[in-house]
Amino acid sequence: MNFFISRETISRSLSIAVLSGIVAVSACAAREPHPIAATNATDSQFDCAGLSREFAANERSVIAIGKEKAGANARNIAFGVTGVVLFWPALFLMDPKSPQRVEIDALHNRNLVVADIARTKGCPLPKSQLDEYYKKLKAAPAQKAGS
Numbered sequence: 231m232n233f234f235i236s237r238e239t240i241s242r243s244l245s246i247a248v249l250s251g252i253v254a255v256s257a258c259a260a261r262e263p264h265p266i267a268a269t270n271a272t273d274s275q276f277d278c279a280g281l282s283r284e285f286a287a288n289e290r291s292v293i294a295i296g297k298e299k300a301g302a303n304a305r306n307i308a309f310g311v312t313g314v315v316l317f318w319p320a321l322f323l324m325d326p327k328s329p330q331r332v333e334i335d336a337l338h339n340r341n342l343v344v345a346d347i348a349r350t351k352g353c354p355l356p357k358s359q360l361d362e363y364y365k366k367l368k369a370a371p372a373q374k375a376g377s
Contacts, residue, residue: 263329265336268343278353285344285356288337292360295337299330331367338364 266288276284341358348355358364 263332265332266340268336268339273343273347276347276351278348278351281344281348281351281353282356285341285348285358288341288344289358289360292334292337292363295330295333296363299328299334334367 341356345356
């Protein structure tokens, strides 16, 4: 039995392992934010019911993105703990950006515009069900900075 492994075999195996790691890390890279525009060319064509539907749809999107953000935060915590305690390359899997925050801010700004259009058209003002959520979101950076 030959238990000797050549340097070439070790080098090739190491190269494959490093390349696989790079591919794995890049596949888990953070996604880019896709914020919506605050205004649209068709805004003036909305009637009161259309403005209300637009406002409600944006709030549903905020809720969905908020759930995604919570999941991303939980993954970051898990990768951080794993990286510090067990396996430091796990730190590369963390998502330091917050594309969800950018998208939520864009949807909130869009809803402010939709509410302003409703006001100018004399429509009933849409009422946000997420006021407390927005307050917590705006306070979050201040809490981190103060900690």
